[in-house]
Structure formats: C-alpha cells, structure tokens
Amino acid sequence: MPVDTGLSKKLSIAACKVRKGGTIIVDNSQTPFEVMINPSNFKRQLTIEYSKEQTLGQSAGTPKFAAICPEGLSMSNLVLDGTGVVGPVTRSVTDMVNALLAVIYQYNGEQHEPNYVRVLWGSFIFFGRVQNIGIDYTMFKPSGEPLRAKLSIGFTGWMSNQERALRANMSSPDLSHLVEIKEGDTLPLLCNRIYKDPSYYREIARINNLSNFRKLEPGSVLRFPPLV
Known part of the structure; x- marks a missing residue:
C-alpha cells in the first residue's frame, strides 16, 4: 500500500x-x-x-x-x-x-x-x-x-521474457527492484548498489521518466528492472 x-x-x-x-x-x-x-x-x-x-496410469501427481x-x-x-x-x-x-x-x-x-x-x-x-x-x-x-x-x-x-525467466528463480538478485528514495540517494549510487555498475543511471532515468535525475525526491519510488 x-x-x-x-x-x-x-x-x-x-x-x-x-x-x-x-x-x-x-x-x-x-x-x-x-x-x-x-x-x-x-x-x-x-x-x-x-x-x-x-x-499414464497415474491417478494423481505432485x-x-x-x-x-x-x-x-x-x-x-x-x-x-x-x-x-x-x-x-x-x-x-x-x-x-x-x-x-x-x-x-x-x-x-x-x-x-x-x-x-x-x-x-x-x-x-x-x-x-x-x-x-x-x-x-x-x-x-x-x-x-x-x-x-x-x-x-x-x-x-x-x-519481459528476461524478467519472467528470472522470476522462476526467486532468489535471483536480478529481479526488478522498487526502491523508495531516501535523503541523500543518487541514481549512480543506487545503480551501483543494485547492478554493481553506476553507469546505468541514464537508462534508469529514462525508464522512470525522470527529467532531472540529479535531484531525486525523497519518498518517491523508482523501478530498477533487470538490464542486459
């Protein structure tokens, strides 16, 4: 909620x-x-x-x-x-x-x-x-x-087909993440935390339709999907 x-x-x-x-x-x-x-x-x-x-011949199976x-x-x-x-x-x-x-x-x-x-x-x-x-x-x-x-x-x-495959392995660290922004968070920092690569920040900005990725609003939620 x-x-x-x-x-x-x-x-x-x-x-x-x-x-x-x-x-x-x-x-x-x-x-x-x-x-x-x-x-x-x-x-x-x-x-x-x-x-x-x-x-064949089995009444019920797992x-x-x-x-x-x-x-x-x-x-x-x-x-x-x-x-x-x-x-x-x-x-x-x-x-x-x-x-x-x-x-x-x-x-x-x-x-x-x-x-x-x-x-x-x-x-x-x-x-x-x-x-x-x-x-x-x-x-x-x-x-x-x-x-x-x-x-x-x-x-x-x-x-996506990639996400569907990843969801078959619920322990996968590459599942989509919904992250609530906290004071001091930056896109490069979050990308480094999730993807181990801060250079994905431009792609995440596009995915979330951010016009100003340098100023993240605390309390807002961003989607970090699996990236190839």
Whole structure:
C-alpha cells in the first residue's frame, strides 16, 4: 500500500512504450490520466502456474512448478464526477471517460495494439495493459448527459521474457527492484548498489521518466528492472 509521506497524491495512469531492448518507458507524447478521487481499494492478483501433466496410469501427481504469471490488478469505484460536489468541474464526465479510454483502451496505430500503461499511486507502481473496463453511469442531466460515472478496471501485468525467466528463480538478485528514495540517494549510487555498475543511471532515468535525475525526491519510488 502507498507510504504516507504527508502529501496527498492522486492515482495516475500513463501510456507506455516497450522498447526493443525489453525495457518499458512512459510515453511522453500522451497526457497521463489522473483520477479525481483515489480508489477506496484495489486488488493484486498473484498467480503461479503448475504443470498438470500426469504419467499414464497415474491417478494423481505432485504439481510441478511451471512459471510465475504476470501480476493482475483490479480496482473498482473509480468515481468521475461532473456535479461539482468533489471539486471544480473543468470538463464533462463524457470527456473524462474518453480521456481515460485514450490512455488505456483505444488502439494505438504506431504500436498496432492498445497501450501498455503505468499505474502509479504513492509508492505503488504497476506496469501492464487493460483487460476489462466497466463503466456505470449513475447521475444525469435532464438532457441525458451523464453527471457521474463509476468505473471498474482490470489490468494484466507486463513482464519481459528476461524478467519472467528470472522470476522462476526467486532468489535471483536480478529481479526488478522498487526502491523508495531516501535523503541523500543518487541514481549512480543506487545503480551501483543494485547492478554493481553506476553507469546505468541514464537508462534508469529514462525508464522512470525522470527529467532531472540529479535531484531525486525523497519518498518517491523508482523501478530498477533487470538490464542486459
């Protein structure tokens, strides 16, 4: 769950690109979507896959580990409000829904598929793609224009082939790391600690979409994935 840093942070969803080298980065050409009201809950789904093959004539066998599957994420009761009760209304509920769908659902002509996304809320970070969306319109103007919508969204996690292989060995030091920044931390220092090579700092800055890697904000969370 998010770490309380004393500041209110809104959950945001940003479109991402997967590079040829297998790393994922935020797509700065698209505007991230920020929720009006943070969700009251979200659910992580962690799944291990086992081989179900049995020897001929054997009634039952010990399940054999096959793979660790990409993580799943679901959230419900994401409220988009156009009544003005929550705060100043700058755009209609329909426009808000369309802005969200442009990030997570609509077909991307460059990638020939829907966007990969980054879900970020406090110290929680998740990379993946949308699997299902439910939109429940609950209030309307006399004209029929919706004034409020409640959304439920399910995501399936992104995992590179390299990371998937590494996750088969849970003791591997090369698994992705989520690191909360502390006072005095620098990217070269963290890269040296995790990769034993401080020169990776530029790559980590790109992966985490850092515009100023020399000034890390204490309390923020950075992702350090396996690097070839």
